Amino acid sequence: MIFYYGDKMNNFNEWFHNILEEAEIIDSRYPIKGMSVWLPRGFQIRKHMLNTLEELLDVDHEEVLFPMLIPESELAKEAIHVKGFEDEAYWVTKGGKRELNEQLALRPTSETSMYPMFSLWVRSHMDLPIKVYQTVNTFRYETKHTRPLIRVREITTFNETHTVHATVQEAVEEVEAGIEIYKTFFDELGIPYSISKRPEWDKFPGSLYTMAFDMIMPDGKTLQIGTVHNLGTTFAKTFDIQYENDEGEHELAHQTCYGLSDRVIAAVIAAHGDEKGLCLPPVIAPEQVIIVPIIFKEKEDMVLEFTDKLEEQLSSAGIRVKQDKRDIRPGKKYYEWEQRGVPLRIEVGPRDIENNKIVLIRRDNGNKDFVDYDSTTIIDTINDTLDSITDNLKTNANKFQDNKTFIVDNLDQVKKTINKKGGIVKFNWCGNTDCGKQMEEEFDIDVLGTQEADIEDKKCIHCGEDAHFMALVSKTY
């Protein structure tokens, strides 16, 4: 019986939920709303995802780990920041049966746990820059409808980078560096994105500005998948992060922070999955290759001898490979590994061995390839195929995002396009907060942000003032 995942495009929720369950990624039946269990297969995907990200961060950042609880007095210090988070912080008020003297927040994000320590760490310009990151669980008391991996109350996988610099210029450069890291990371996972500068009213509370990555989901709504913030000196002022410069004067430090979450896994699933279930890019697949020996009674030894050798060979070359020797129909095996999103399947039967062939079946496009087995070139062949799968997944996902991104030149089209086609709509905009907020209300959309564009003598399509940017608008998660 073939499992029906539902219609990815027209009923994304059902399809997504089914994937999480059938591919054994998470179990969302935990007895607290908005909190889920990472199952072994999901955990492995998460781990490879984090390894991929951390390899990029490790080039120029160091990993640390800060406490999970934040005293109310610290969280409340930065007035604008706390306003952004106070309604969604969980509060610990009791230890055992005793009331605590001061209530403690479960970190909603870690600025206010880290920056009091940065204040101790930074004395002179010699202590700068600080460039650290951590991967932790954070908590948001979401009152909106929760959705596994997308809108959760425990973000189990919050990867946050925090940096401190001596100059404005270095902070700006770090924002650019953060954007480049995320671009590389999303590209490796084949996740498409549009980058924009969030509007004033939607930037990170306490920041100068926020650069954001948004992916268009199958249902046409956008999902924020990463943000990079220039914090200026706001937090340095609040938490007293000062350094002595060469002249012996005290100066405020300049800061940035950027983050990603579990949503990356949601984005991968949404970008590449299909009617057969999960489809994983090789870089994060727990098994990149599954070998299925086709066993007939008399030829069993011959086949297994071959597939064991093949498995050993791929494994030695650093390819994550598994062989499925279970005594069940090959068809059932194919079906299961396809559901689980394994990028490449190798089938080997007695006749293949006689003909010195192996069969490669790609998960991304279903192509079946009979290739000559040559022990000196097989690793290259497999690696090339895996690379080709990565490229194809990325190309298709980017195509979807491009095809769902529309440039329009009048207001009518904004609403029509969003409602009929979904996706991101771009147009000339003045950039004013009043104008933007009015649009959001009128059209029931969100202004994702702005991109610089070559706009000369153009007018804002909403208010008619001079246009300064391209606005990106969409329905959002």
Place this chain on the structure above:
Amino acid sequence: MIFYYGDKMNNFNEWFHNILEEAEIIDSRYPIKGMSVWLPRGFQIRKHMLNTLEELLDVDHEEVLFPMLIPESELAKEAIHVKGFEDEAYWVTKGGKRELNEQLALRPTSETSMYPMFSLWVRSHMDLPIKVYQTVNTFRYETKHTRPLIRVREITTFNETHTVHATVQEAVEEVEAGIEIYKTFFDELGIPYSISKRPEWDKFPGSLYTMAFDMIMPDGKTLQIGTVHNLGTTFAKTFDIQYENDEGEHELAHQTCYGLSDRVIAAVIAAHGDEKGLCLPPVIAPEQVIIVPIIFKEKEDMVLEFTDKLEEQLSSAGIRVKQDKRDIRPGKKYYEWEQRGVPLRIEVGPRDIENNKIVLIRRDNGNKDFVDYDSTTIIDTINDTLDSITDNLKTNANKFQDNKTFIVDNLDQVKKTINKKGGIVKFNWCGNTDCGKQMEEEFDIDVLGTQEADIEDKKCIHCGEDAHFMALVSKTY
């Protein structure tokens, strides 16, 4: 100026605190008592420690991740268990400004978050065994004096394994397997231990029995560094973890769990550190080898050419190596890397190169060895030296534990030995709870537990009843 760490044996606290600070392991100035920050160097040690452990667990267990919050109703379900933890659980009572309908505990340990899910996962004997582990942060509202890594309120590194089995026998075997894993793990880190079965009144709340690993610290008190529990069917009853056997009857599952924490790092520091600071076993050292080129003005290129090649060669062989090219006195470099516990230092100067020699200096015993540089054998030489360091650290640490473990045959000696020499005192014991608790009070010691021994016709040295075990007693952390 040489930093004075304090007297490891006579003022362990001061010495330990200084190591944490000077070797940049954790910063304990976080504004909540009992919660600390892992600094970049400490984080790397922690990471290698976890990799070492997880490699052992991964052979037969799968990694998962459960939510951090536990509803009060779940935590309270198992009556004996909750009694053991209710006084030290932190409680979340508010989300934003709202009171929650049900208060949520920060996990003190994860039985009650995992087992409601196991109940859903287990249907038939085909679903068994379940063997999973996770590494998470857990919380204890400690009212006792806190101490970094040893007695903390946020255990940032709780590695806990949980298993479910169809039969009693399998659960017993898993307990044995868990003990073997921990033995191998501690051996790799050169951490000495005594294993005993905790007395009835000190076993894990809700378990049948608890096997525990204790290390004798420099001050003579013992530190519990790992525990393995046979949970029997207690939790299976409470959380309804039942399976259908071959005959279609429902049976309760048998469970085990075992865990380790941040204390492993404390144990490593305590076991191997000395008056020069931290001393790390190679398996968890962020840098296993530090290369210090001795640079003289005219010979700089020649030396760096050689050390660059050497670094590259070691690195390719999978050795974690770093080269210190900073423009400061070599003596200062030696001192710093010794403080940080790097197992092996390689010094190379122009004359060494001319003589085709390199100098190996071991951190564990300070031995200085001039070895011939031969590119075909150098990797073996380095690896052999690293192995020898591991062995030496382990041998010395075990010797300390052995020398501090005393067998006595009368009550007088128990108290005298503990007070004068510290460590673990062993003697013939009846095993009765009343007798044991009385001893604990009389002598101001803790009964760690019992070991099986060949005791025939011997009497309990305390109450005079028949002896059944060797008791292990000590002062404890």
